Amino acid sequence: MLPEEVGDFDREYCLATSEAGETLELTGVLALLRRWQRVTWSSRDERAHRRMLERADRLSAGEVLATEPWSVTRARLGV
Structure with a gap:
């Protein structure tokens, strides 16, 4: 992940975990982590x-x- 992408990840993660806390559903958190895992792989170069x-x-x-x-x-x- 590029340094300028960290803030985007942090905001999205906070929102997803907040929603998960309200709904007791982790699907959104897991989808976010899978998507950002692809970003991390892509940004290795x-x-x-x-x-x-x-x-x-x-x-x-x-x-x-x-x-x-x-x-x-x-x-x-x-x-």
Whole structure:
């Protein structure tokens, strides 16, 4: 996780644990931890993670970028 992402994790975790305390249901907490685990894996290579975030921002803004299906990416990476 990048230093600037820590605050996002903290806020989301506090909200999820607060909701879990009220509902006695941990599904939201577990989903949050699984999602942030993927962020942590992705950010092991900080430069690649930052590039991915930048491309995601550009795609969200409507820019047309070359992409590939997840199945192609997995095969290329040997995952």
